[in-house]
Amino acid sequence: MVDQSVFVLMGINILMGWSFYVILMSGQFSFGNAGFMALGAYSAGVATVKLGLPLAVALLIAVVIGAVIGWLVGLPALRIRGVYLALATIAFAFLVENLFINLEYTGAQVGMYGMTGTTLPLVYVIVVALGLLLLRLQHSRLARSLQAVRENEIVASTLGLNTTYLKLLSFSTGAAFASLAGGLYAHYIYFISPELFGFFQSVWPAFYVAIGGPETVIGPILGAAVVTLLPEYFQPLKEWRLLVFGLTVMALIAIRPQGLYTRKMQERLLGGILALVGRSRGRAEERPLTPSPSPTRGEGS
Amino acid sequence: MIGQQLLNALMLGSNYALVAIGYTLVFGILNMLNFAHPNVFALGGFLLFAGVATMTLPFPLAIVLVIVGGVVLGLATELFCFRPAEHLHDELAPAISSVAFALVLTEVVAKVWGSEPQRLPPLVSGASFDLGLFQVSTIQIVILVLSFGLMLAVDWMLYRTRTGFALRAVAERRDVAQLLGVNVRSTVVLAFALSGVLAALAGTLLAMRLGLADPNVALSYGLRALAVMVIGGLGNVRGAMIAGLLVGLVDVMTLAFLSQAYSGVAAWVLLLLVLLFKPSGLLGTRLQRETI
Numbered sequence: 001m002v003d004q005s006v007f008v009l010m011g012i013n014i015l016m017g018w019s020f021y022v023i024l025m026s027g028q029f030s031f032g033n034a035g036f037m038a039l040g041a042y043s044a045g046v047a048t049v050k051l052g053l054p055l056a057v058a059l060l061i062a063v064v065i066g067a068v069i070g071w072l073v074g075l076p077a078l079r080i081r082g083v084y085l086a087l088a089t090i091a092f093a094f095l096v097e098n099l100f101i102n103l104e105y106t107g108a109q110v111g112m113y114g115m116t117g118t119t120l121p122l123v124y125v126i127v128v129a130l131g132l133l134l135l136r137l138q139h140s141r142l143a144r145s146l147q148a149v150r151e152n153e154i155v156a157s158t159l160g161l162n163t164t165y166l167k168l169l170s171f172s173t174g175a176a177f178a179s180l181a182g183g184l185y186a187h188y189i190y191f192i193s194p195e196l197f198g199f200f201q202s203v204w205p206a207f208y209v210a211i212g213g214p215e216t217v218i219g220p221i222l223g224a225a226v227v228t229l230l231p232e233y234f235q236p237l238k239e240w241r242l243l244v245f246g247l248t249v250m251a252l253i254a255i256r257p258q259g260l261y262t263r264k265m266q267e268r269l270l271g272g273i274l275a276l277v278g279r280s281r282g283r284a285e286e287r288p289l290t291p292s293p294s295p296t297r298g299e300g301s
Numbered sequence: 302m303i304g305q306q307l308l309n310a311l312m313l314g315s316n317y318a319l320v321a322i323g324y325t326l327v328f329g330i331l332n333m334l335n336f337a338h339p340n341v342f343a344l345g346g347f348l349l350f351a352g353v354a355t356m357t358l359p360f361p362l363a364i365v366l367v368i369v370g371g372v373v374l375g376l377a378t379e380l381f382c383f384r385p386a387e388h389l390h391d392e393l394a395p396a397i398s399s400v401a402f403a404l405v406l407t408e409v410v411a412k413v414w415g416s417e418p419q420r421l422p423p424l425v426s427g428a429s430f431d432l433g434l435f436q437v438s439t440i441q442i443v444i445l446v447l448s449f450g451l452m453l454a455v456d457w458m459l460y461r462t463r464t465g466f467a468l469r470a471v472a473e474r475r476d477v478a479q480l481l482g483v484n485v486r487s488t489v490v491l492a493f494a495l496s497g498v499l500a501a502l503a504g505t506l507l508a509m510r511l512g513l514a515d516p517n518v519a520l521s522y523g524l525r526a527l528a529v530m531v532i533g534g535l536g537n538v539r540g541a542m543i544a545g546l547l548v549g550l551v552d553v554m555t556l557a558f559l560s561q562a563y564s565g566v567a568a569w570v571l572l573l574l575v576l577l578f579k580p581s582g583l584l585g586t587r588l589q590r591e592t593i
Contacts, residue, residue: 080576087531088576091569098566199520203400210397246405250381250398257386257394
């Protein structure tokens with residue numbers, strides 16, 4: 001019933017969700033990720049269609065361009081933060097959209113076509129690899145430094161953390177994620193035009209993160225799955241489905257404003273799994289069951 | 302020619318200012334973005350259309366309908382999008398919920414009136430006056446008088462009435478205002494109602510100027526007013542007016558002397574320049590300096 005293309009788009013949406021999540025890790029909001037997505041889509045498209053490079057190289061180019069431009073755009077993050085940075089990113093996305101509307105080389109308003117090569121396995125290999133990387137980093141020194149910047153920047157800097165560098169790093173990594181997603185997207189839908197990367201494309205990643213939960217790597221995956229799949233399952237509602245979808249999202253956020261999947265849930269879940277594993281191992285070695293302290297208890301705080 | 306452009310800039314600018322004041326009322330108090338605002342703005346035009354075209358009400362009654370609609374939508378935004386996440390002090394959830402509400406409003410407009418602009422019947426009959434420098438029609442005078450009257454009314458309310466003091470006090474320091482006996486809850490609700498009315502009326506005035514109710518104004522004019530808010534200086538109604546007129550002027554001039562393709566970019570470029578060089582906004586307030 002649900003088409004394969006929906007799952008490809010879901011994978012790309014997961015990457016977009018992570019692009020928002022990674023930037024949020026240092027406490028910054030970006031409502032302009034469609035701008036980076038557009039840059040990635042167009043640069044990868046130019047690489048394969050106009051320069052005849054293989055897709056892998058094109059995606060790499062997209063990642064590099066996303067990271068570099070993200071770094072440059074993130075530089076004002078030295079001066080502004082919070083909602084002001086969010087507004088600056090909205091402005092950035094509008095300017096990028098306008099750039100491609102006026103750029104004759106990439107077909108201006110009409111857009112460019114001819115990009116192929118993105119497949120379901122390719123998207124999910126990338127999603128799984130980056131997901132494992134993010135999970136691996138979740139309890140790293142880096143992630144905790146970012147968390148410190150998010151919670152209280154002044155305290156973080158007195159602890160000796162280079163907050164500017166950390167914020168730039170998270171911003172440019174997020175931009176690279178969005179750019180990569182754009183490259184994959186362009187080579188899946190074959191035809192791209194500037195209007196694909198409008199304001200709503202910037203806001204969707206924030207949807208995934210807000211719905212799924214902004215605290216964990218898993219959250220944006222859940223959010224992307226819900227937002228991508230719900231309209232498909234609402235198909236029988238015909239022309240009412242977007243309306244129902246909007247109301248559903250409002251209800252979801254009203255009921256669980258902290259997101260579907262929180263850090264607390266993750267700790268409880270992991271604790272449960274580890275306890276189960278520990279217990280069965282204990283039984284296999286025929287040792288008496290002793291109440292051992294949960295191995296994750298000290299880890300999560 | 303220049304005179305005519307200046308008149309256009311004045312009308313566009315006052316429109317931006319009205320929408321921006323609506324944003325700033327909510328943002329000043331909650332420090333949160335309300336993305337449903339541009340869609341309430343777009344809906345304002347359609348409420349006018351419903352009033353004068355569908356129900357064939359006289360113009361003043363149609364305005365009453367727009368005001369009631371604005372209040373209802375403002376209150377609905379507060380109740381459904383912002384209140385549920387209030388205890389979390391999280392900026393993301395309410396902002397996203399308001400985007401979802403914007404989606405719902407877009408769909409409602411598309412269901413009821415279709416996705417094409419609707420032409421309004423002629424509202425005010427009357428001749429055009431030739432003032433030498435430019436020509437001005439009766440409806441343009443009506444729009445200008447209403448726009449500036451509304452702005453002055455908001456300014457008076459905020460700086461001269463008890464309600465206005467309460468609003469500004471909550472925006473300045475929520476906890477202190479509460480200690481001083483301001484009812485914070487009802488002040489927040491009031492800010493949303495007021496912001497909804499301003500958006501709906503601004504939408505009506507734009508529809509009157511364009512002669513049609515257009516669903517696409519939400520993402521163009523409506524979002525640009527967000528830039529106007531920051532350019533003027535957050536929580537500063539007078540700043541919003543000046544920034545609105547400035548952006549309106551630059552917008553009209555780009556359209557007149559550059560090309561259609563660059564229209565609407567002005568607001569965003571100005572926003573970036575202001576954020577880089579004078580982050581507190583043109584008429585910066587203490588509020589914006591501190592939160593930036």
